Amino acid sequence: MEEITKYEMMKTCGGGVSITxxxxxxxxxxxxxxxxxxxxxxxxxxxxxxxxxxxx
Numbered sequence: 001m002e003e004i005t006k007y008e009m010m011k012t013c014g015g016g017v018s019i020t021x022x023x024x025x026x027x028x029x030x031x032x033x034x035x036x037x038x039x040x041x042x043x044x045x046x047x048x049x050x051x052x053x054x055x056x
Contacts, residue, residue, distance in 0.1 A: 047053055
């Protein structure tokens with residue numbers, strides 16, 4: 001295996017994490033799901049507390 005010099009190490013770039021549109025879209029989707037679950041749970045708690053359940 002060949003060793004590289006400090007100069008060659010400094011010239012090396014890349015290999016980092018890049019933020020793409022797909023990553024942003026996936027994170028946005030996860031956040032929307034979490035908020036939707038929170039809204040459903042909060043609504044069900046409020047309906048149980050106020051005794052406004054449907055008699056199905």
